[in-house]
Amino acid sequence: xxxxxxxxxxxxxFGQVRAVDGVDLQIxxxxxxxxxxPSGSGKTTCLRLIAGFxxxxxGHIEIFGETADGVPPYRRNVNTVFQDYALFPHLNILDNVxxxxxxxxxxxxxxxxxxxxxxxxxxxxxxGARRPGQLSGGQRQRVALARALVNKxxxxxxxxxxxxxxxxxxxxxxxELKSLQRALGITFVFVTHDQGEAxxxxxxxxxxxxxxxxxxxxxxxxxRRPKTCxxxxxxxxxxxxxxxxxxxxxxxxxxxxxxxEAIHLSGDGMxxxxxNTSFLxxxxxxxxxxxxxxxxxxxxxxxxxxxxxxxxxxxxQPADVHYMDDAA
Numbered sequence: 001x002x003x004x005x006x007x008x009x010x011x012x013x014f015g016q017v018r019a020v021d022g023v024d025l026q027i028x029x030x031x032x033x034x035x036x037x038p039s040g041s042g043k044t045t046c047l048r049l050i051a052g053f054x055x056x057x058x059g060h061i062e063i064f065g066e067t068a069d070g071v072p073p074y075r076r077n078v079n080t081v082f083q084d085y086a087l088f089p090h091l092n093i094l095d096n097v098x099x100x101x102x103x104x105x106x107x108x109x110x111x112x113x114x115x116x117x118x119x120x121x122x123x124x125x126x127x128g129a130r131r132p133g134q135l136s137g138g139q140r141q142r143v144a145l146a147r148a149l150v151n152k153x154x155x156x157x158x159x160x161x162x163x164x165x166x167x168x169x170x171x172x173x174x175x176e177l178k179s180l181q182r183a184l185g186i187t188f189v190f191v192t193h194d195q196g197e198a199x200x201x202x203x204x205x206x207x208x209x210x211x212x213x214x215x216x217x218x219x220x221x222x223x224r225r226p227k228t229c230x231x232x233x234x235x236x237x238x239x240x241x242x243x244x245x246x247x248x249x250x251x252x253x254x255x256x257x258x259x260x261e262a263i264h265l266s267g268d269g270m271x272x273x274x275x276n277t278s279f280l281x282x283x284x285x286x287x288x289x290x291x292x293x294x295x296x297x298x299x300x301x302x303x304x305x306x307x308x309x310x311x312x313x314x315x316x317q318p319a320d321v322h323y324m325d326d327a328a
């Protein structure tokens with residue numbers, strides 16, 4: 001099967017800064033693919049390379065088997081949805097959505113019909129006569145999505161599209177984006193620094209750091225079996241335990257990852273002292289001091305929460321400890 005997107009040893013340098021450095025990547029047709037990483041890790045530059053807003057310093061990019069080398073953005077079968085929506089404030093919603101079709105020379109009747117269908121797709125029927133300033137942030141994001149989808153791209157690029165929304169609306173849009181992607185069957189490439197977004201929405205995730213991909217796999221693999229300390233610490237909230245400390249806890253002398261939810265209070269466990277508690281709604285997070293290290297422990301709702309300063313005993317299953325060969 002021809003990949004929707006293929007990177008072959010792709011680099012993008014800005015002077016001495018290696019924003020992207022030797023990335024190999026394949027994204028399958030119809031896949032919801034997330035690029036996850038902190039600011040400056042290279043993920044957004046990779047998205048811009050797919051879009052054609054940047055050209056690689058080295059390497060080769062293909063989109064559905066066709067070279068993207070030197071091909072301008074308007075000639076690529078991709079569209080981008082930006083965090084700031086990038087809507088035209090002087091145009092109504094229908095004209096905003098139809099703008100790309102107008103640029104392509106599509107007749108007014110045809111582009112109006114297509115724009116109305118796109119607005120229905122994103123659950124905004126009847127909003128065509130309004131202006132962007134009359135809509136909420138979530139509605140403007142839907143308009144930006146409709147404007148991208150009306151061109152029927154083979155690949156939809158989403159650059160932190162939910163970053164400006166409040167938590168409740170962001171969670172709602174996560175579900176809607178995933179449902180929309182399944183219904184349309186087109187390739188979504190989603191850039192985010194939010195681990196929860198990547199894990200909940202993507203079929204596969206590439207974790208970026210320092211211009212490269214440090215791990216790639218399903219959300220379950222990334223979360224449960226991180227390859228490096230960076231991935232363990234960045235994806236979710238893991239206890240990253242140094243080799244010497246791990247031996248004092250009865251494990252192997254290797255870097256290890258132990259998720260907070262895998263640790264439980266147990267009368268026959270190892271002694272620890274509660275240093276802090278944080279109520280998280282559906283759970284409570286404990287910070288405990290234990291044998292020269294600090295661990296985070298997640299207690300489920302309804303569990304008895306010990307007082308700060310209390311002595312507790314903790315245990316976990318050996319299978320819940322994931323050992324890593326790379327401390328980077």
